[in-house]
Amino acid sequence: MALLRTFLLRLVTTIITLFGVAVIVFVVIRVVPGNPIAMMLPPGATEDDIAQLQALYGFDKSILEQFIIWLSGVVQGDFGTSISTRQPVAGLVLNRLPATLELSIISLIFAVLMGGTMALLGTRYRDGKAEGVIDVIAGMALSIPDFLWGLILILLFGVLWPVFHISGRISPALNIDFSTQFYLFEAILRLRFDVIYDLIGHMLMPALALAIPLAAIIAQLLKQSLKETMHLDYVTLARTKGYSEGKVITREALPNAVLPTLTLVGVQFTFLIGGTVIIERLFSYEGLGNMAIDAVINRDLPLIQGIVILFALLFTLVNLTVDILYVVLNPRLRNAR
Amino acid sequence: MKLSRRSLLQTGVAAATLATVALPSFAQAIDELVIAYNVNLPSWDPTVGPSAVNPTIQGFYQSVFDLYIPQNPDLSFGSGIITGYGWNDDNSAIWMDVREGVTWHNGDPLTAEDVVWSLSRVANPETGSPIQFVWGKIENVVADGNRVTADVKEYDPTFFKWMSFLTGYVMPKKYYEEVGAAGFEAAPIGTGPYMVEKFERNAFVRLKANENYWGGAPEFKSVTIKFVTDAASRVAEVESGNSHVTLEIPYEEYDRLKAKDGLAGVAEPISDIGMIFLNDIEAMTDPNVRKAAAHAIDKGLIIDRLLSGYGIAIDTLQTPDYAAYDASITVAYDPELAKQLLAKSGFSTDNPVKFKIQTTKGFKPKDYEMVQAIVGLWRRVGIEAEIEVYEIAKHYELRAADQLAPAAFYNWGNSVGDPTTSTGFAMFGPSPHSVWDGQATFDAILPLWGETNEDKRIEGWKGVDRLIAENAEVIPLLQYVQPIVHATGVKVTPHRSGALLPHLMTRG
Numbered sequence: 001m002a003l004l005r006t007f008l009l010r011l012v013t014t015i016i017t018l019f020g021v022a023v024i025v026f027v028v029i030r031v032v033p034g035n036p037i038a039m040m041l042p043p044g045a046t047e048d049d050i051a052q053l054q055a056l057y058g059f060d061k062s063i064l065e066q067f068i069i070w071l072s073g074v075v076q077g078d079f080g081t082s083i084s085t086r087q088p089v090a091g092l093v094l095n096r097l098p099a100t101l102e103l104s105i106i107s108l109i110f111a112v113l114m115g116g117t118m119a120l121l122g123t124r125y126r127d128g129k130a131e132g133v134i135d136v137i138a139g140m141a142l143s144i145p146d147f148l149w150g151l152i153l154i155l156l157f158g159v160l161w162p163v164f165h166i167s168g169r170i171s172p173a174l175n176i177d178f179s180t181q182f183y184l185f186e187a188i189l190r191l192r193f194d195v196i197y198d199l200i201g202h203m204l205m206p207a208l209a210l211a212i213p214l215a216a217i218i219a220q221l222l223k224q225s226l227k228e229t230m231h232l233d234y235v236t237l238a239r240t241k242g243y244s245e246g247k248v249i250t251r252e253a254l255p256n257a258v259l260p261t262l263t264l265v266g267v268q269f270t271f272l273i274g275g276t277v278i279i280e281r282l283f284s285y286e287g288l289g290n291m292a293i294d295a296v297i298n299r300d301l302p303l304i305q306g307i308v309i310l311f312a313l314l315f316t317l318v319n320l321t322v323d324i325l326y327v328v329l330n331p332r333l334r335n336a337r
Numbered sequence: 338m339k340l341s342r343r344s345l346l347q348t349g350v351a352a353a354t355l356a357t358v359a360l361p362s363f364a365q366a367i368d369e370l371v372i373a374y375n376v377n378l379p380s381w382d383p384t385v386g387p388s389a390v391n392p393t394i395q396g397f398y399q400s401v402f403d404l405y406i407p408q409n410p411d412l413s414f415g416s417g418i419i420t421g422y423g424w425n426d427d428n429s430a431i432w433m434d435v436r437e438g439v440t441w442h443n444g445d446p447l448t449a450e451d452v453v454w455s456l457s458r459v460a461n462p463e464t465g466s467p468i469q470f471v472w473g474k475i476e477n478v479v480a481d482g483n484r485v486t487a488d489v490k491e492y493d494p495t496f497f498k499w500m501s502f503l504t505g506y507v508m509p510k511k512y513y514e515e516v517g518a519a520g521f522e523a524a525p526i527g528t529g530p531y532m533v534e535k536f537e538r539n540a541f542v543r544l545k546a547n548e549n550y551w552g553g554a555p556e557f558k559s560v561t562i563k564f565v566t567d568a569a570s571r572v573a574e575v576e577s578g579n580s581h582v583t584l585e586i587p588y589e590e591y592d593r594l595k596a597k598d599g600l601a602g603v604a605e606p607i608s609d610i611g612m613i614f615l616n617d618i619e620a621m622t623d624p625n626v627r628k629a630a631a632h633a634i635d636k637g638l639i640i641d642r643l644l645s646g647y648g649i650a651i652d653t654l655q656t657p658d659y660a661a662y663d664a665s666i667t668v669a670y671d672p673e674l675a676k677q678l679l680a681k682s683g684f685s686t687d688n689p690v691k692f693k694i695q696t697t698k699g700f701k702p703k704d705y706e707m708v709q710a711i712v713g714l715w716r717r718v719g720i721e722a723e724i725e726v727y728e729i730a731k732h733y734e735l736r737a738a739d740q741l742a743p744a745a746f747y748n749w750g751n752s753v754g755d756p757t758t759s760t761g762f763a764m765f766g767p768s769p770h771s772v773w774d775g776q777a778t779f780d781a782i783l784p785l786w787g788e789t790n791e792d793k794r795i796e797g798w799k800g801v802d803r804l805i806a807e808n809a810e811v812i813p814l815l816q817y818v819q820p821i822v823h824a825t826g827v828k829v830t831p832h833r834s835g836a837l838l839p840h841l842m843t844r845g
Binding site for chain 1: 369373377379380382385386387388390462465467469470518519522535537538539540541543561563564565566567569570573574576577578579727728729730731733734735736737738767768769770
């Protein structure tokens with residue numbers, strides 16, 4: 001019941017949020033300096049030529065009229081046509097979305113694995129030198145922004161010891177016809193280990209760059225939660241039953257300590273998706289973020305709108321998933337009437 | 338985990354294996370040429386939409402499509418799909434001869450009808466060609482055998498030069514009509530030296546040599562062009578051996594990389610120039626202020642200190658490669674003269690003239706730093722300029738609306754080298770690209786648009802450039818030099834247009 005209520009409430013707020021985002025984005029990108037028509041004016045353009053171009057792209061109408069036209073298209077699944085690529089926006093963004101999703105999910109997995117391991121080790125060896133070392137590592141990881149991690153990784157594993165690919169998502173020489181844009185997941189399902197190896201080789205550095213700061217956050221928060229939980233009665237009881245310290249941490253303390261971390265990971269995951277914009281650019285990764293930068297540079301208003309709406313949708317979906325997971329994992333909320 | 342000798346050895350062997358497996362094989366013989374390009378390719382149709390007028394992506398187009406009239410690497414005009422062309426005696430009609438024996442990438446023969454269709458298509462305002470204003474100057478385009486003729490609606494002496502420039506590509510009539518715009522975008526074909534094998538938007542394009550190319554098959558049979566828009570990543574690409582060729586990297590990196598084993602560099606001037614637009618508003622209505630601003634800039638110093646010497650100082654909007662270049666027009670660096678000129682208008686270092694200068698930051702190499710240096714030089718003579726950083730999109734908008742600040746840094750490209758496409762469009766008041774409204778310059782330029790005598794036309798433009806330089810109506814700064822770093826196994830022939838063309842590359 002609680003789950004259904006959470007879901008319905010979130011669905012309504014999601015629609016309102018998306019509408020709000022659409023209005024703001026639509027107005028803001030038309031108000032900020034940088035008219036797309038001015039960018040494509042031919043050298044000898046006359047006033048008539050300019051008016052003709054304005055009309056061709058629908059910029060001769062008022063912002064309200066433009067918005068109504070755009071919104072009526074959106075509800076029918078038509079997000080307009082990109083100015084720079086002359087392709088339907090919906091197709092462009094949906095083609096790029098899987099690349100960004102794969103990168104974000106792999107980054108999240110890395111972050112959880114790294115952060116979780118650090119937190120467990122820090123708790124296991126709490127109040128000792130090992131915890132100090134873990135705190136220093138986490139501090140360093142957190143204080144360096146993701147794009148700088150990207151540059152460091154490029155220098156280390158792209159130039160000095162060139163073991164990973166610096167740019168792109170897949171080797172151009174690799175001839176494989178994918179049925180979907182989820183290259184990695186599809187390659188796993190098809191057991192194409194050569195392709196998996198190539199994709200991971202491309203994805204590892206950008207994923208790590210995104211994951212390292214998040215891993216530090218997870219490590220710090222989870223360790224703190226675990227340490228607090230370690231003093232609770234049921235943990236003490238487990239110890240008296242003869243459980244090893246490792247088992248006490250993983251079996252007894254972790255399930256309860258993980259909840260606050262989960263909420264934070266959800267919030268941070270949205271930031272991680274936002275971080276793909278810079279990281280994808282740095283690694284020439286063909287995702288939504290890379291496309292977003294081009295769209296902004298080219299003042300491709302329909303494409304910017306499409307990408308922002310999709311990002312907003314992603315953020316709300318991630319938050320919704322976290323809320324549902326929170327309810328599922330928290331017995332008090334799960335059983336609430 | 339305890340570190341034993343055995344585990345250390347195992348780790349070492351595993352790491353070495355990993356390194357060997359993952360290391361790029363490019364370090365050896367080059368079978369497939371890999372280029373790290375500095376821009377993305379948004380669209381494959383080189384004749385319509387904003388991409389068609391984007392000079393930075395013309396290299397892609399020229400690899401797949403043929404210009405009607407190509408330009409040689411030194412910007413001289415060559416023989417292409419159009420082998421001969423000209424005007425009739427009274428300039429009321431044009432003729433063009435179409436090359437025989439050319440085939441499209443799908444094997445269809447190129448015909449004169451393709452040329453007729455291509456020209457008619459871009460002349461139609463409804464197709465969205467940004468250069469329709471040029472192509473629309475002819476009508477009744479017809480083919481008779483291999484000869485194409487057309488009536489001239491409005492004489493434009495640069496008409497044939499546009500056939501080497503933006504949107505001047507021949508398109509496949511039959512194929513385009515069969516597949517439509519979307520189909521063409523998905524599987525473009527041309528008559529150029531390379532065929533599109535695979536295109537991943539925002540990632541790479543893989544090209545295959547056109548063995549039937551009328552100009553001879555290119556040496557590299559397979560070329561991958563990666564879109565690596567970040568300069569630091571491009572440096573890493575070529576330094577790590579992941580790419581064989583890259584361009585547009587910081588000059589300091591260019592000097593460092595070309596000194597490394599296995600890498601070499603070529604840095605040649607291109608047709609792009611750096612300049613400062615002067616808008617005749619506020620302080621810039623005073624000729625003394627404008628002239629002082631021009632004389633106070635030590636262009637040589639800026640090029641040496643900021644661009645590591647990679648640049649050529651210019652005093653008009655023509656580079657030495659352009660048709661109307663006149664070496665006798667100079668604007669000397671003379672800070673004392675600048676002070677005297679300012680003094681005539683009542684300004685000094687104690688009472689400086691104040692205005693705003695706009696600039697991009699990172700759009701061109703050291704653009705912001707150059708403006709900072711210029712502002713510093715101006716300060717010494719009695720000019721206090723406030724720097725405003727803007728995006729290039731804002732520059733275009735302000736320029737089209739004639740609302741640029743009194744001074745605004747910009748770069749201008751003109752690969753055909755005609756004065757109309759440099760001085761003409763940049764300084765003729767009614768042009769959307771000009772912010773100079775002075776009557777004298779307008780009067781001097783106006784008759785040149787339709788001048789039929791070529792020598793007289795070029796001399797006329799030289800006169801305009803002299804007038805502009807004497808009145809300091811714009812401050813030309815430098816001709817850019819394009820840095821290209823490549824593996825020693827590749828020989829790169831740079832093109833003055835700035836287009837990096839794989840078919841001009843051979844094994845070194």
